[in-house]
Amino acid sequence: MSLIIPIHIMSLVENNIENNRVFLVGQSGSGKTSCGNILSSLINWEFIDTDEKLILKHNKSIDDIFRENGEEFFRSEELILIKELIEKDKIVISTGGGTPEVPNIMNLMNYYGSTFWLKASPSEIENRLTKSNKNHRPLLFNNNLSLIKNLEQQAKKRYSLYSLASFHIDTDNKGMEGIALEIKNNIYRNHE
Secondary structure, eight states, rough: OOOOOHHHHHHHTOOOOOTTTEEEEEEOOOOOOHHHHHHHHHOOOEEEHHHHHHHHHHHHHOOOOHHHHHHHHHHHHHEEEHHHTTOOOSEEEETTGGGGTTTHHHHHEEEEOOOEEEEEEEHHHHHTTTTSOGGOOOOHHSSSOOHHHHHHHHHHHHHHHHHTSSEEETTTTHHHHHHHHHHHHHHHHOOO
């Protein structure tokens, strides 16, 4: 089932939080999961991390899913999951860093909720990821480039997709609690 949202309809619901769905997008290490957990507590909504859901579904690490089934399979699984999650209300969803690469998925998320791009510079993300689980981020650690080069290339490749988000939140040098409060304020400002 393909859901294509016409651009003219999308503009009518842009910045609409009445659907009670918040999607967090951005590169790996931008703080989506940490911020999403805090935000869901602040507004008393359910929190879902799509990567964690897929790990549980397949009983494999993200790295193993990529290695055994390929990126195209993983992206198709992300789309299936997002389509399931748009059926829920009062939910904060942390998406995978590459989720916006799924064709038309940003339009889908914008139509059924509000998207928040957690923007972070490659150097900020590098600092955050140095001690992280490398098996959770196969596209950043499994090639010959340095982490910072991978981050810079990914940021450039995905910038136009992340830019489709309803809200852009700069996360450099900010604590996750402050970012979550900023998102909460945007949610309630748009409900008035």
